[in-house]
Amino acid sequence: xxxxxxxxxxxxxxxxxxxxxxxxxxxxxxxxxxxxxxxxxxxxxxxxxxxxxxxxxxxxxxxxxxxxxxxxxxxxxxxxxxxxxxxxxxxxxxxxxxxxxxxxxxxxxxxxxxxxxxxxxxxxxxxxxxxxxxxxxxxxxxxxxxxxxxxxxxxxxxxxxxxxxxxxxxxxxxxxxxxxxxxxxxxxxxxxxxxxxxxx
Numbered sequence: 001x002x003x004x005x006x007x008x009x010x011x012x013x014x015x016x017x018x019x020x021x022x023x024x025x026x027x028x029x030x031x032x033x034x035x036x037x038x039x040x041x042x043x044x045x046x047x048x049x050x051x052x053x054x055x056x057x058x059x060x061x062x063x064x065x066x067x068x069x070x071x072x073x074x075x076x077x078x079x080x081x082x083x084x085x086x087x088x089x090x091x092x093x094x095x096x097x098x099x100x101x102x103x104x105x106x107x108x109x110x111x112x113x114x115x116x117x118x119x120x121x122x123x124x125x126x127x128x129x130x131x132x133x134x135x136x137x138x139x140x141x142x143x144x145x146x147x148x149x150x151x152x153x154x155x156x157x158x159x160x161x162x163x164x165x166x167x168x169x170x171x172x173x174x175x176x177x178x179x180x181x182x183x184x185x186x187x188x189x190x191x192x193x194x195x196x197x198x199x200x
Contacts, residue, residue, distance in 0.1 A: 003138050005182040005189075006044070007157065008148045010055075010063040011036040012176040018093045023086035023120070023152075029059050036177035036199045037066035043198035044179075045069075050143035055081040055150060063177065064148040080133035083150035087120025113166030123166050127156040138184040154180060161189045 011033025015022070029037065044067065054064040056077035064075045089097055097105045101118065108115040116122045130153050137145060149157075151174040158180060159169040173195040174180075181193035 001142050001186065003142050003184040004144050005134075005138065005184060006047075006049070006144065006146045007154055007180040007182055008040070008063065008067065008146070009151055009154055009174050009176060009178050010057075010059040010148055011066075013059055018095070020091050020093050021086050021089045021097070023083050023090050024057065025090060026058050029062050033059070033176060034062070034066065037063045039199040040177055040179065041067040041069060047144050049146045051137070051141045052076065052146045052148075053078050053081070053137060054148040055083065055153070057082055057150075060148045060150065064146065067148070068146055078133050078137075078147075080129040081147065081149040081153055084123065084126050084152040085119075085121040086117050088118040089120060111167065112170060123152065123156050123169055126153055127160050127166065130157055131160055134189070135187070138189065139187055158191060158194060161191055 011029045013027050013033055014030045049068055052064055052068045052070055052075045054060045054075050054077055056079060061072050061075060061077065065072050068075070092100070094105060104117065113124050114122050134157060154174050155169040155172045156166065158172050159166055161182065175195055175197055177199065179193065179196040179198065180191070181196070182189055182191055
């Protein structure tokens with residue numbers, strides 16, 4: 001039995017200057033993100049998704065709705081696909097983190113896979129919740145499966161499936177509303193495409 005998993009990142013959201021760390025804050029898509037999702041939906045219009053799953057955060061659910069053409073009532077929210085929990089770092093800039101938590105920003109850079117911000121998660125924690133949820137989906141569903149999640153979640157999944165060390169996961173590109181295509185053959189996952197873009 002074979003399934004194709006269309007693993008998307010949500011569309012664009014408004015970001016501040018300087019950049020602030022965004023994890024599970026429930027912010028919406030901006031106009032560009034809505035347009036991106038609509039263009040991806042047009043590109044995939046010939047695909048009939050057997051099931052649609054999403055992170056429950058607003059930016060992912062709306063992306064799933066626009067891409068699949070289904071109302072959100074028909075999209076299954078999966079808590080395990082929420083973005084990484086950044087704990088006390090949520091909403092802070094890198095400079096603010098360095099001042100408030102001396103040495104921790106640098107420690108995360110040295111141990112990207114396992115470092116946890118105060119009250120937050122590591123990417124290893126993200127992989128530990130997202131991968132079993134993905135495996136459960138492919139064990140119970142066949143055909144074309146759409147999953148909309150986040151850059152951190154997608155990178156943790158893709159790194160794990162490709163046996164890439166989680167310390168290197170930021171080398172995996174994840175543009176807004178990009179498509180990653182995975183195949184499940186006899187419940188074994190492999191990666192076919194990463195960071196495919198359908199919008200201009």
